[in-house]
Amino acid sequence: MAAALEAIAPHRYEVDLYDPMSRERSVLVGRLTALYGPVTRRLPALWGALYHATDFEPVVRTVQGSLGRGLRRKVRAAMHPQPALVASFHPLLNHVALDVMDRGIPLVTVITDWVEFHHAWTDRRATRIVCASEPACTLCARRGIPEERLFRSSGLPIHPNFKEAIRRYPTRRAARQALKLRPLAPTVLLVGGGDGTEPLRRYARVLAQSPLDLQILAVCGRNEALARRIREDNHAGVHVFGFVNNMPELMLASDLLVTRASPGMIAEGLACGCPLLLTGYLPGQEEGNVREVVRRKLGQYVPGQAQLAKAVQDWFAKPGELREADFDRARAAGNPNAAFEIAGMLQGLVRD
Structure with a gap:
């Protein structure tokens, strides 16, 4: 968002990116936040239980009141x-910020989930709440957010680099040539998130064993051990990457x-015209997100290795015009301009 704001209004605003939870591990909420990654990767059922148990407005206010004291002090400063x-x-900062802000300062909540989201995201005092889909707007309305306070963006905000890359590489062949990949090979991108996940190795192996002459791009994020193991597997056609800065390409x-x-990966993939194969949630x-992708025919849910291998093989067996239709449907559902739309709205709320 900061990059989009700078793009539409160069040098006009000073943007301070502030995360009180990452800066101070002594804050209890910060310590709990640090557990998010390990818990969601290793104990997703526990995360789901905690999520649903706290997804009520009275519980949100109680949690904010008991855990937010240190955060309020830092946000006030x-x-x-x-x-x-x-x-x-x-979601943990919306209520805290509104509790300590002076009146007259607009607060905009940008919901970074796509379809469904926790009650912690919605505070009726917010000046605007940004929703990336119609189901998200409907959910906000059910929670009592007035329609005039909702801003419906055309999608989740993604970095402006995506829009520039889409302009620079109008075809898959052009992007592959820039990356020094085989320009005509069927290509599958495996992404395990910023921290990488071990299933990526199994997915690379099962796809490398496909009768198709696949070109497999495995992005392992910061998980150097995972990247090393996949390289040591030495499967034909598998290209291994660590943490990358060229995800658009x-x-x-x-x-x-x-x-x-994950909503961010879905938004980026659709903006680039990639049909989705979702391995989990x-x-x-x-x-x-899974229901929305399947309902809108933007991809498939493939929770197992065998299902993934079959889905890939079946998709490449489709006639070319049907595959092109899938590309077009994905591009129509994604929008690299969402960040610029939101930046324009923010600019309109700022009093010069």
């Missing part, structure tokens, strides 16, 4: 000098995107 606008991208080079049903906020 961050309000000096007084900002022209506050935008929140984290990798997506634009790929025919299919294999990923968990985080209980709670990501369950609806």
